[in-house]
Amino acid sequence: MTVTAGWYMALAASLFTIGAAGLLLRRNALVMFMSIELMLNSVNLTFVAAGRELGVLEGQLSVLFVMVVAAAEVTVGLAIIVAVFRNRATASVDELTGLRG
């Protein structure tokens, strides 16, 4: 049995689900960022697998953009953690309950 694009798609979908679950269930901001990375990288896997299956370069090209955007988001996220740390000395999202809603 050969490994077809469908397998990669399935793996990507599983990774995406794990990432989404981690984002929604974990309460440590750093772990949540890791989950986000997992989601974005699972998307990369889909792009590459689809691009290879179709024999075009666009899939791999998209990955470059996604990676850079992901890096920018992580940077913003780290900056946000630093700002929150300074006021709270915690990275737990549960303790941020100042606003109704």
Added chain:
Amino acid sequence: MIDYHALAPELLLAGTVLAVLTVDLLRVEKYWVAVVGLFGLFLSFIPVLTLGFCDTLTFCEDTGTRFLFGESYAVDSFSLVLKALFLGSAFVAVLLSVGYLESDRFWQGEFYFLMLSSVLGAVVMASSRDLVTIFVALELVTGPTFLMAGWRKGDPRSNEAMLKFFIIGVLSAALLLFGMSLVYGTTGELTFAGIRAEAAGIRGGDLEALFTVGVLFTLLGFAFKVSAVPFHFWTPDTYEGSPTPVTAYLSVVSKTAGFVGLLAICYLAFRDATFLWGPALWVLAAASMTVGNLAALRQTNIVRLLGYSSIAQGGFILVPFGAAVAAGVTDVQLEEAFFATVTYLLIYAFMNLGAFAVIIAGGNRLRSAEIGDWAGMFGYAPGLATMLAVFFFSLAGIPPLAGWFAKFVMFRAVLSVGGGWAAALAIIAAVNSVIAFVYYAKVVKSAFMDPAPEHVAVADLARMPTVPSLQFALVLTVAGVIVLGIFPGIIAEIGELTKTFASGF
């Protein structure tokens, strides 16, 4: 060869972003950063005009829609109108920020850098015609706004607003991207034109299920961005916790950018899949209007009230999309729906920015956003109270203020489609317009009729001036709301131009 004239607005704006960063390093008064930013916004507005009036200018070669980088980037009347809207709204947003940032301890230089970068993203968004470009543009719009939302660094509420906004924003980006990757995987195309061509062959085939999931995830991502119910829960918190000028920016520029992306992707890429996005957006529109308005009724904080009101307005903007739910909707009807959405977006920008300008001006005096404290404003600040009434009644859709025309075209688009579903949506929208009027009128009544609360030092407040930049912003938006309300032909003319977009390539 690259058509530099078509790219001029983006290039000038990018240059401005760099200039702002450089000016910030120099030892000058920080308001110069804002001045450079305003000048740059004005400068990049000029090529938008020259491109728009290309057929009447001698030096400009009128080539119709200009495509760049393959079919990934298009400069047509739709994108030009939206670019003008983004640049204009950003101009007002910078004006709102100037006085606010100087009133407290803020880092100013970077703020304008971030805001202008975000505007650059919005401007690129208007022209994006492929999945990757639209994703990068969307991230460029939202990325800086995460940081702007937390600009009051020492304030835990601002921190919280920032963190919530960030997590939801990134989650929505991931969902959007996952949808896009599935759409790409099934169609093999990134450009909207290509997807539209390929999508026809997918229907009924093996890949239809995956394609459907891709389309729905893409819509889901945008639903977060435009804070449609049930993906709205971050909105009130972020709006309340952020500095008010940032809230104004989020509710107008960032939100409009989301709608522009949704418009482009629905009407170009998924044009032949109205049976997929029509029902989904029908539900979102109905839920956003109802939940937004009902929640707004109970608010005591004026910024939160406007937050829920903007969710409800987002619902009204989604209504023409939802009208496409009817099977066999014709091209003419889709064009009408498209026209209605664009018109609503244009008018919404004026009235919502104006409403926030009033809130910033009032908040500067009162140091409070509780509606109870705003009572009796007519007594000591009659001008401000009158403008509050103008913007709130415009948001409620009372003629002769601009808001009525937005609502009018929205209803016209829905009713032109006809059928049970569209009629139901029209009824929901009508009921919601009445509910909305109640809470808008309540605030205005309180400002005009009720006596000022005792802890408000009326005599001091009467003497407090409004910052000049804020006055300028107020004059611009008030003029816009009144002129467009009395002469809706202007906006109809502009909206008409964009219809060619919806009629396809």
Added chain:
Amino acid sequence: MTLADYLPIALMFVLGVGFASVAMYFSWRIAPKKPTPEKLAPYECGIVPLQEPAQRFPVKFYMVAMLFVIFDVEIIFLFAWAVRFDQFGWAGIAAVGIFVALLIETLVYVWKRGALDWNVARRARYRRVVAPERVQEEAA
């Protein structure tokens, strides 16, 4: 792709879950269990912590991490150019030159702001240059 193509995926899930549960079941069955209070405590001596201690890192580690991530990943765009640089010619070199110039401007900005300084005292000196009024305010 038909529904039958998903069969291997379903099979994989079944196998994965099955292996994990079988392994866990046997380790639970076979392992000897003689619990004593000491064994059940998280630590053999000392008090049981009621909550996780707040972990504080100096901000400068985060600063370096952020700058590294950004500059490291931006270089990816050079890769796309590098695989075909001979076909792009001077136009390609010009485009990459602009890109690198933008990166350099960012670097200069970061440098001038003092974000690259490991020594916090020296960073304060940059702050006096960039935002003198703020330093005065804080001193007052």
